[in-house]
Amino acid sequence: MSGRLSVDVAIIGGGLAGSSAALALRGMGISVALFDKGFCGAQASGVNYGGVRRQGRPPEQLPLAARAAGVWTRLRGLIGIDGEYERSGHLKLAQTEADMAALEAYAETVSGYGLDLQLMGGAALRKRFPWIGDGMVGGSYCPSDGHANPRLVATAFPAAARRAGAQVFEQTAVVGVTRQADGFWLETATNLRVRAGIVLNTAGAWAAPFAESFGEPLPLSRIYPSMIVTEPLPPLMDVNIGMEGGAIYARQVARGNCVIGGERGLVLADPDFSRPSSDGARAIMNRAARFFPALQHAHAIRFWTGTEGATPDKNPIIGFSTTTPGLIHAFGFTGAGFQITPGVGEVLAELVRDGHSPTPITAFSPARFRPARSPASPGLTGAQDQNNQQKSEQREGFPS
Amino acid sequence: MTAPLIVGVGPAGIRAAQTLVAAGLRPQVVDEAPASGGQIYRQPLQPDGRSAQALYGSEAGKAVDLHRTFDGVLGKIDYYPNALLWNLRDGQADLAIAGRAKRIAYDGLILATGATDRILPVPGWTLPGVYTLGGSQVALKAQGCAIGRKVVFCGTGPLLYLVAWQYWKAGVTVAAVLDTAPASAKLALVRGLTLAPAIVLRGLKFGFDLKRAGVPIYSGVEALRFGGTARVEGISWRAGGREHHLLCDGIGYGLSLRPETQVADLAGCAFRFSARDRAFVPQKDAAGRSSVAGVYLAGDGAGIAGADAAERAGERAALALLQDRAFPVDTARCAALESDLAKIEKIRDMLEAAFPFPAHWAATLPDDLTLCRCEDVSVGSVRQAVQAFGLTEMNRLKAVTRTGMGRCQGRMCGAAVAEVLAGACGREVAAVGRLRGQAPVKPVPLTLEAAE
Ligand SMILES: Cc1cc2nc3c(=O)[nH]c(=O)nc-3n(C[C@H](O)[C@H](O)[C@H](O)COP(=O)(O)OP(=O)(O)OC[C@H]3O[C@@H](n4cnc5c(N)ncnc54)[C@H](O)[C@@H]3O)c2cc1C
Ligand SMILES: Cc1cc2nc3c(=O)[nH]c(=O)nc-3n(C[C@H](O)[C@H](O)[C@H](O)COP(=O)(O)OP(=O)(O)OC[C@H]3O[C@@H](n4cnc5c(N)ncnc54)[C@H](O)[C@@H]3O)c2cc1C
Numbered sequence: 001m002s003g004r005l006s007v008d009v010a011i012i013g014g015g016l017a018g019s020s021a022a023l024a025l026r027g028m029g030i031s032v033a034l035f036d037k038g039f040c041g042a043q044a045s046g047v048n049y050g051g052v053r054r055q056g057r058p059p060e061q062l063p064l065a066a067r068a069a070g071v072w073t074r075l076r077g078l079i080g081i082d083g084e085y086e087r088s089g090h091l092k093l094a095q096t097e098a099d100m101a102a103l104e105a106y107a108e109t110v111s112g113y114g115l116d117l118q119l120m121g122g123a124a125l126r127k128r129f130p131w132i133g134d135g136m137v138g139g140s141y142c143p144s145d146g147h148a149n150p151r152l153v154a155t156a157f158p159a160a161a162r163r164a165g166a167q168v169f170e171q172t173a174v175v176g177v178t179r180q181a182d183g184f185w186l187e188t189a190t191n192l193r194v195r196a197g198i199v200l201n202t203a204g205a206w207a208a209p210f211a212e213s214f215g216e217p218l219p220l221s222r223i224y225p226s227m228i229v230t231e232p233l234p235p236l237m238d239v240n241i242g243m244e245g246g247a248i249y250a251r252q253v254a255r256g257n258c259v260i261g262g263e264r265g266l267v268l269a270d271p272d273f274s275r276p277s278s279d280g281a282r283a284i285m286n287r288a289a290r291f292f293p294a295l296q297h298a299h300a301i302r303f304w305t306g307t308e309g310a311t312p313d314k315n316p317i318i319g320f321s322t323t324t325p326g327l328i329h330a331f332g333f334t335g336a337g338f339q340i341t342p343g344v345g346e347v348l349a350e351l352v353r354d355g356h357s358p359t360p361i362t363a364f365s366p367a368r369f370r371p372a373r374s375p376a377s378p379g380l381t382g383a384q385d386q387n388n389q390q391k392s393e394q395r396e397g398f399p400s
Numbered sequence: 401m402t403a404p405l406i407v408g409v410g411p412a413g414i415r416a417a418q419t420l421v422a423a424g425l426r427p428q429v430v431d432e433a434p435a436s437g438g439q440i441y442r443q444p445l446q447p448d449g450r451s452a453q454a455l456y457g458s459e460a461g462k463a464v465d466l467h468r469t470f471d472g473v474l475g476k477i478d479y480y481p482n483a484l485l486w487n488l489r490d491g492q493a494d495l496a497i498a499g500r501a502k503r504i505a506y507d508g509l510i511l512a513t514g515a516t517d518r519i520l521p522v523p524g525w526t527l528p529g530v531y532t533l534g535g536s537q538v539a540l541k542a543q544g545c546a547i548g549r550k551v552v553f554c555g556t557g558p559l560l561y562l563v564a565w566q567y568w569k570a571g572v573t574v575a576a577v578l579d580t581a582p583a584s585a586k587l588a589l590v591r592g593l594t595l596a597p598a599i600v601l602r603g604l605k606f607g608f609d610l611k612r613a614g615v616p617i618y619s620g621v622e623a624l625r626f627g628g629t630a631r632v633e634g635i636s637w638r639a640g641g642r643e644h645h646l647l648c649d650g651i652g653y654g655l656s657l658r659p660e661t662q663v664a665d666l667a668g669c670a671f672r673f674s675a676r677d678r679a680f681v682p683q684k685d686a687a688g689r690s691s692v693a694g695v696y697l698a699g700d701g702a703g704i705a706g707a708d709a710a711e712r713a714g715e716r717a718a719l720a721l722l723q724d725r726a727f728p729v730d731t732a733r734c735a736a737l738e739s740d741l742a743k744i745e746k747i748r749d750m751l752e753a754a755f756p757f758p759a760h761w762a763a764t765l766p767d768d769l770t771l772c773r774c775e776d777v778s779v780g781s782v783r784q785a786v787q788a789f790g791l792t793e794m795n796r797l798k799a800v801t802r803t804g805m806g807r808c809q810g811r812m813c814g815a816a817v818a819e820v821l822a823g824a825c826g827r828e829v830a831a832v833g834r835l836r837g838q839a840p841v842k843p844v845p846l847t848l849e850a851a852e
Binding site (some may be wrong): 151276 | 487809849
């Protein structure tokens with residue numbers, strides 16, 4: 001669609017970060033245009049493993065993860081479907097004493113965050129989860145974690161945003177953004193010119209060039225987590241499984257398929273795409289058959305990978321741009337954004353409306369990747385956004 | 401130097417192997433089947449005393465010649481039978497052979513992966529006792545058994561009459577042949593008499609023999625329904641403005657074929673929509689060169705054209721590979737093969753006109769009908785998802801509904817899903833795209849172990 005459009009907020013990228021922000025903004029009555037170069041939810045948000053877990057996250061992510069956990073429990077009311085979300089619990093296994101010690105240390109570190117981790121030794125583990133093969137030293141169980149179907153959730157968020165009045169443009173790549181006296185101007189590959197007071201950069205693995213174009217080089221690399229899925233099997237895994245050290249992770253969906261992740265895919269000539277490596281896929285398969293004896297006679301029916309942005313410190317980049325007032329980044333979830341991004345959307349909406357969020361996000365400020373120097377002074381973005389901009393001066397996460 | 405790899409030893413793969421061997425190369429050849437011949441010239445699993453004439457009828461001479469040709473090159477190729485090629489990348493192919501993984505390196509790839517049956521679901525299509533036409537034929541050819549005692553064959557395409565005739569010849573009661581094409585479509589055959597007299601006369605003979613044997617043949621069949629509880633017990637349809645019912649204990653059903661394109665997809669080949677096949681097929685030039693250097697396409701896998709075309713395309717693709725490596729090649733032979741292939745394309749156009757795909761059916765399929773049987777997705781749930789999410793594309797539909805996500809990876813349901821999606825979102829079937837191929841091409845055991 002070509003032409004012109006004017007909105008309060010333009011969002012680049014219809015993954016879960018962008019589409020949950022669009023929905024939350026509409027809830028505040030703010031006008032929104034959401035753009036995706038392909039289909040909303042077709043990238044990382046829709047093809048991931050589906051783990052909805054807080055266990056294992058660094059402590060600085062836990063307040064945001066808790067915020068997101070609240071969204072997950074309200075999912076049906078928000079997006080109209082339950083997204084096959086199940087609070088099945090997340091069990092992290094230890095193969096060695098050292099792994100077990102790491103789980104214990106983690107439980108200690110995060111004891112104040114309400115994860116209610118239950119540590120168990122090998123015998124207790126075997127008793128409670130008899131389908132796990134011998135050889136595990138123990139595990140750590142988080143009862144309130146779980147899993148969901150990313151394909152459904154990542155499709156339903158943008159659909160709900162659209163129903164709530166967001167203008168959703170699929171197959172509409174944003175090819176350039178500039179900031180002028182009257183606000184941001186976005187240009188799309190379909191020749192649409194969009195004026196917006198605020199821009200959310202939620203372009204996932206593709207987000208860095210937008211920051212860069214505003215003089216803000218941020219370190220974003222790409223990872224390609226690799227998955228396999230089995231044919232449907234009788235009910236077996238009643239929890240979402242992770243492993244200290246990350247050998248594999250596994251869950252069983254209601255339909256009976258076991259989704260098993262681990263290893264990384266091989267990037268293709270076009271780095272937007274990757275393929276599971278045959279060796280990697282076989283490694284995942286063999287480990288799964290070893291750890292879960294009931295899978296020994298199962299078949300793998302499909303492999304896949306997805307493209308995800310990653311940061312050097314494994315924390316996402318969330319917060320106001322350090323160079324450009326009115327530009328807000330939220331990307332680089334480093335393989336762990338599925339659980340957290342529905343909460344990020346709410347936080348982003350608060351940043352837009354209030355200039356700050358009650359959820360602490362200082363640790364994710366883009367400023368952490370900036371050589372120490374004084375912050376850019378926030379300028380005005382045009383009459384309608386003055387209010388936001390003034391508020392944003394006292395915002396959380398702004399470098400000091 | 402690493403040897404070229406040929407995938408598939410049907411007529412296309414056999415001729416390709418023969419051509420490369422004649423040029424002094426030692427190709428590697430992979431096929432999932434235990435013996436050479438591909439679909440049409442499939443060999444019995446166990447020698448059972450049936451003659452080539454009994455197995456292949458009018459095509460016995462070609463079958464014997466191809467089997468002999470392949471046997472003749474066996475010492476000069478590296479042949480992996482019973483080997484599923486389940487992934488490939490960068491000159492490395494992954495095989496699964498009896499639960500063991502094997503990786504072979506190749507330089508140059510000739511894909512001769514053939515076709516499988518195309519179907520649209522109809523009520524009762526998942527009942528035991530219902531087979532595809534090709535499947536019915538495999539049972540007869542490879543196992544020497546029939547799919548029932550009293551069998552109905554329905555659908556359309558040249559295989560419909562061929563398989564019915566083969567069953568009748570084998571002594572099975574063929575209760576009826578139900579052709580979904582209107583009788584008028586068969587005028588194309590009459591017009592095609594000058595174009596391909598042998599093919600048309602052979603086809604007409606099947607119909608004539610069946611009629612003479614008292615097998616009722618219906619044209620313009622609509623509203624097919626397969627009935628039964630635990631297994632198929634009968635069939636209903638509408639033809640000539642009347643409802644018909646028939647008791648039977650086996651049904652062979654199919655609507656021509658669809659190319660098997662997964663491996664070409666994994667090899668990175670560009671695809672185009674073929675209006676004649678109503679399917680996306682890998683692009684190729686007249687010689688069989690794909691869009692990827694060093695990858696060649698031959699036979700039904702690159703577009704349905706039949707066994708005679710497959711033989712020529714296999715040879716031509718192999719010659720293209722040789723040309724691209726600066727081997728001396730008989731260019732007159734290349735030109736002759738290409739002109740034969742162009743002529744056969746015209747015959748295929750004629751056959752397609754005579755056996756048109758009932759594209760209008762998709763809109764009439766009831767909501768409660770199972771569309772994707774691996775994942776148990778109904779026609780209605782696809783239509784609903786299209787409504788709810790404004791879906792217009794196959795992979796998005798797959799993400800939301802699971803269609804094409806199961807054991808068959810859309811190889812069986814994909815064509816029907818595309819038709820239903822196109823109907824539901826009001827687009828042409830060409831516009832809804834295709835399911836992207838993923839490894840593994842077919843299910844592989846989790847315990848697939850590395851071979852030394
Ligand atoms: C295979 C895999 C498994 C994973 N497993 C888990 C898990 O179990 N648990 C978990 O918590 N996390 C997991 N993750 C991580 C999680 O999926 C991501 O962190 C999260 O989805 C990121 O969301 P996003 O919105 O930032 O990115 P995306 O979903 O990638 O969305 C970004 C969007 O921006 C669009 N875009 C890009 N450039 C442009 C442009 N120029 N114009 C318009 N649009 C543009 C893209 O098309 C894309 O749709 C996994 C990731 C992968 C890949
Ligand atoms: C079931 C069936 C029956 C048919 N019967 C007839 C008939 O009787 N008469 C007629 O004129 N036409 C028939 N056809 C059409 C016929 O298949 C072709 O015209 C002809 O056989 C095409 O030759 P081809 O070499 O292209 O492929 P095919 O003969 O189909 O050979 C392809 C070969 O590739 C192998 N292959 C494919 N993918 C892989 C993989 N990933 N790994 C390993 N091996 C692989 C298959 O096992 C197969 O042996 C039939 C088609 C089908 C599907």
